[in-house]
Amino acid sequence: MKVAVNYSVEARNLLTNSLIDIDLFKCPDFSTELIQDAKEMIPSYIHFGLNAENGQMKNVDWGLIRELQSQTETPYINVHAVAMAKHYPEYDVETSQPSHINEMTDAILRDIEILDREIGAEKVIVENVIYRGQGEYMMRAAIDPEVLSRIIEKTGCGFLLDTAHAQMSSKSLGFGVKEYISRLPVDHLKELPITGIKPDNNGRLRDSLPMTDDDWALASWTLEKIIHNSLSATHL
Incomplete structure (x- = not known):
């Protein structure tokens, strides 16, 4: 590590x-x-700013991606699995209809297929993003553990678990962050970014801030869970 x-x-x-x-x-x-x-x-x-959704991969400068990768110690190309509400204006951001979720998942998968052709799925890691609920920019399907697990399974990509994103999303989902992380595809983990979160002056949670005691406690718990899962898999 x-x-x-x-x-x-x-x-x-x-x-x-x-x-x-x-x-x-x-x-x-x-x-x-x-x-x-x-x-x-x-x-x-x-750390790349790539988004998999709605044909975004068609506009990527792959020559630049490869150049940056070759000039640095970058083992994986990260990509955010997203479903922007602006692309699905007729759907509620919290929609749970299977046809809606499948449509959004398929859009993410089509973009990752382009990444696979250009880079190779074994060198790609899919990152969990932030879901804030009603009136915001992200559809709930993009951070659903079942959707993310399906994407990892179908593509063969690795997983990037951002603990700050998980904390912020779980608060909007209405259940604990540990429960949320436990349902994510951590068995395929390749990278684990940790940062602090804190509300701004308007009460909106922000990430990439100094770590608090709670942030460190979550990071410690997450590492212990990953190590435990890894050891359990080794002894199967």
């Missing part, structure tokens, strides 16, 4: 002064200058 943190000037200074010990810097895909700065210190990898 390797440990990474998001690249920043502050993180760079901490590493320079031996105040943190990490394996990689994590960088966004939109700043070649930032990526280069990070690489001067230690190996770095890219």
Whole structure:
């Protein structure tokens, strides 16, 4: 297992002064200058802003994706499984009708099929996104554990579990985050980002914030669960 943190000037200074010990810097895909700065210190990898839904993969610059991957220590191409409400205006965001869910799932799968052809499914990891409920931009189907498990099973991709996204989604779903994570396809986990969450001045939850005691406790529980599942599978 390797440990990474998001690249920043502050993180760079901490590493320079031996105040943190990490394996990689994590960088966004939109700043070649930032990526280069990070690489001067230690190996770095890219977190891509790709969305699988509604034909988005047809507009991707695959040459750039491959170039960024080859220039860094990026083992997997991450993609967000999404179903934007604006693309399904006739459906309630919380729709549970099988035909609606199948339509959205199929749209995600079609985009991931393009990723498979370009990159290879074994090098792709599917990430859980944020669902906020009524009046928001994401359909509930996109974060449904059964939908995500179906996508992983059908494509052969790995899974990226964002614990902050899971916390925020579970609050909108009305049940505990541990129950939600337990239903996700963690047996296929390849990457585990952890960040803190906190409401802003308007009460809207935000992620990518400093970790609280509750955030650390959830991260610890998640790691223990993953390790337990892995050991159980090894002894089958």
